Amino acid sequence: MHENNLDGGKPKRHLINNSDDGIDNVGTGLAPVLHPSDQPSPVLHPSPIQANTDLQPFFEGLRQLCIELTDEQLNQFLRYQQELLDWNTRMNLTSITNNEEVLTKHFLDSLSLLMAYDAPLAHVLDIGSGAGFPGLPLKILRPQWHVVLLEATGKKVTFMRHIIETLHLHNVKAVHGRAEELAHKADYRASFDLVTARAVASIPTLLEFATPFTRSGGTMIFPKKGDLTGELARGKRAASQLGARFRDDILVTLPGLDDGRRLLVWEQVSKCPEQYPRSGSLMAKKPLVHERLNKSVVE
Numbered sequence: 607m608h609e610n611n612l613d614g615g616k617p618k619r620h621l622i623n624n625s626d627d628g629i630d631n632v633g634t635g636l637a638p639v640l641h642p643s644d645q646p647s648p649v650l651h652p653s654p655i656q657a658n659t660d661l662q663p664f665f666e667g668l669r670q671l672c673i674e675l676t677d678e679q680l681n682q683f684l685r686y687q688q689e690l691l692d693w694n695t696r697m698n699l700t701s702i703t704n705n706e707e708v709l710t711k712h713f714l715d716s717l718s719l720l721m722a723y724d725a726p727l728a729h730v731l732d733i734g735s736g737a738g739f740p741g742l743p744l745k746i747l748r749p750q751w752h753v754v755l756l757e758a759t760g761k762k763v764t765f766m767r768h769i770i771e772t773l774h775l776h777n778v779k780a781v782h783g784r785a786e787e788l789a790h791k792a793d794y795r796a797s798f799d800l801v802t803a804r805a806v807a808s809i810p811t812l813l814e815f816a817t818p819f820t821r822s823g824g825t826m827i828f829p830k831k832g833d834l835t836g837e838l839a840r841g842k843r844a845a846s847q848l849g850a851r852f853r854d855d856i857l858v859t860l861p862g863l864d865d866g867r868r869l870l871v872w873e874q875v876s877k878c879p880e881q882y883p884r885s886g887s888l889m890a891k892k893p894l895v896h897e898r899l900n901k902s903v904v905e
């Protein structure tokens with residue numbers, strides 16, 4: 607699935623990419639270098655849109671990430687924002703109901719993953735994607751990527767499929783299912799270059815969900831906030847049982863996101879043992895590493 611993932615560009619000091627030399631260039635939080643060739647057309651932030659004050663923190667955050675949107679991408683984000691808030695009046699998709707916060711706390715926060723990982727081509731899995739975060743904003747920005755959005759709740763899958771169709775996105779699918787079941791299917795096992803999950807579970811559980819899907823040498827990124835000291839220590843111990851290791855902890859400081867958000871970056875060093883993930887009930891009953899219930903999730 608990942609044989610095409612060679613990084614044609616120059617190595618980037620602060621990013622994990624899919625180059626042959628592995629993932630030496632892991633970030634410490636500095637802004638990524640862009641691939642000019644990734645951008646389909648020149649940037650345009652039309653002035654009437656720029657005058658919209660709701661958009662200013664989003665634009666400033668994009669600038670800090672060195673991201674330049676095409677007209678098409680900007681329109682896709684604005685349509686996604688509109689559809690999310692509209693559907694949210696009828697079904698519970700997000701607790702964020704403010705225009706500006708959708709742009710920062712959902713879109714910009716999702717795009718902040720590019721501080722830790724970027725590549726011209728990648729197979730990406732977003733576990734527990736909900737209304738599409740972080741997978742759909744990443745797909746809008748990197749149209750060449752193949753993205754799977756995995757979600758256990760049917761109505762959220764329906765919403766993501768609506769967005770995929772409305773924004774005319776290709777090579778992206780919303781799958782209705784549970785990580786602990788799908789991870790045992792041959793088509794999905796050890797198949798992804800990048801696996802992410804935002805606001806889904808504690809770190810050891812996320813690792814048990816994500817490591818079976820990640821190819822050897824692949825990357826996992828979990829956005830988190832709050833005091834993670836104990837959770838991260840348990841995560842590191844769980845990782846060693848799952849063929850993974852901790853790589854980096856990147857602080858995200860972008861407009862509207864100054865609340866201690868971090869990207870926890872992991873590498874799959876060898877294949878995850880076949881017995882993982884265990885059933886949901888077993889995972890709850892017997893955590894890989896004994897833990898007090900301590901969820902540090904973000905939205």
Ligand code: SAM
Pocket residue numbers: 733734735736737738739740756757758759762783784785786803804805806904905
């Ligand atoms: N990632 C999105 C975000 O950050 O906005 C949604 C976060 S929401 C708090 C957690 C989502 O994970 C829910 O939509 C839930 O249905 C989904 N979920 C929880 N456990 C899951 C599992 N084992 N497999 C797939 N999805 C799961």
